[in-house]
Amino acid sequence: MTDLQNISPQALRQMIREKEVTGHTSGMAKGYIQANVVILPSKYAYDFLKFCFKNPKTCPLLDVSEVGEVNFSKYGKDADITTDVGAYRVYKNGELIDTPTDVQDLFNEDMVSFLIGCSFTFEHALLEAGIPLRHLEEGHNVPMYITNIPAEPAGRFDGNITVSMRPMTMKDAIRATEITTHFKNVHGTPIHIGNPADIGVEDLDHPDFGEPVQIKDNEVPVFWGCGVTPQSVALDAKPDLIITHAPGHMFITDIKDSELSD
């Protein structure tokens, strides 16, 4: 059996392309950046690119394809964005209409693909620093909440930001802030530490996405900008067509985690 943890990004993308690998990509091609994917018709690309520029903590843009190209000049030179993600979500006018395993039939020469950083990269650094991550201990997705904090709007893209939450001691929260200041391209420092109500989050036990985690008495909730923001804002904008990765089925890039630390 192939060791998917130590496989190269190129080989892993090939296996995904050939549907030999179909599951969540967490832990695969260890050390390489995994990215959120947004594919849009070019008429929306300028506003979406501007939205990413204006909202670097929630929408840290890693790469953007040329119009009509299926690869990325830096993050995946021999990639094919229409086949190299294990599962896609296809939305038309804001409604989910399909969850295919490739989107070759939907892609055309007028489309643009965006790769957006995900917290997987900085989570690895937090674990290395000895900061435990509850959702990983509990073996499920991180809890995510829609806040009352408006993103900076750009053209038709406008909406509130989504955050992910990791409980930890205040000492670890400060250390985690120190560490993530060096990961500006994957959400950077926390949006908020402490009181959920301050950012419009009513009930930590009922996240908008993902699953709730236990918060111990000596812990505070720590909120980071979340890669769901560009998707949810893009869906609010109700474009004719938007294709994203399905949660957990990330795009595996050629770039190492260490290149996003500064």
Next chain:
Amino acid sequence: MTDLQNISPQALRQMIREKEVTGHTSGMAKGYIQANVVILPSKYAYDFLKFCFKNPKTCPLLDVSEVGEVNFSKYGKDADITTDVGAYRVYKNGELIDTPTDVQDLFNEDMVSFLIGCSFTFEHALLEAGIPLRHLEEGHNVPMYITNIPAEPAGRFDGNITVSMRPMTMKDAIRATEITTHFKNVHGTPIHIGNPADIGVEDLDHPDFGEPVQIKDNEVPVFWGCGVTPQSVALDAKPDLIITHAPGHMFITDIKDSELSD
């Protein structure tokens, strides 16, 4: 006489708008970021925005207007980009056709304005650290050179990057690198230290822009990405119309230098 060094950005922009201030803006509204300006028809805006994203060391984008708006949501809420620069350059199909003091008659609802960081911001930090800057000592513009290093292309925008050069001792060059790592939005760390030929610069005494400076025996040339790059690359792309600031006549922003340091 008004103290232009300690004036607010808003008041200074008003004086420029009313043509009470017409000269170079160097040293004015001290502590506030001054920016390079590029104004383009919206059909070029996506490629140019992408070019800035792909070339952060030479084209550090600070803000972008909404299409047809003359102000900036962050860097100049009550600004008017068509009047608040002391002197403009107007190019049609790559040819300089006019150098007006306002561009109200040329601007229309289809245009987009970009603000790009300039080295003024980090030069202040270098001086504060006791690193002398020769071009300021000699009282003229910094020398700038077109290199053989290609920028990352984006759509029609494609070309080699331009650098500015400041001679200093190797000890100061290392300290300057340390300091400018904290100024990622204004060119960041040097592109090169040492041998000009390594980056395709043949003759330091004949810069492509600006004026040459003396290099002492114990000094090395230190090259930073330069805000002329987006202009020169944009001109190579020969858009129907592009409007820029005239050299030295920068756009005065509402944001303090310190906000660009991290």
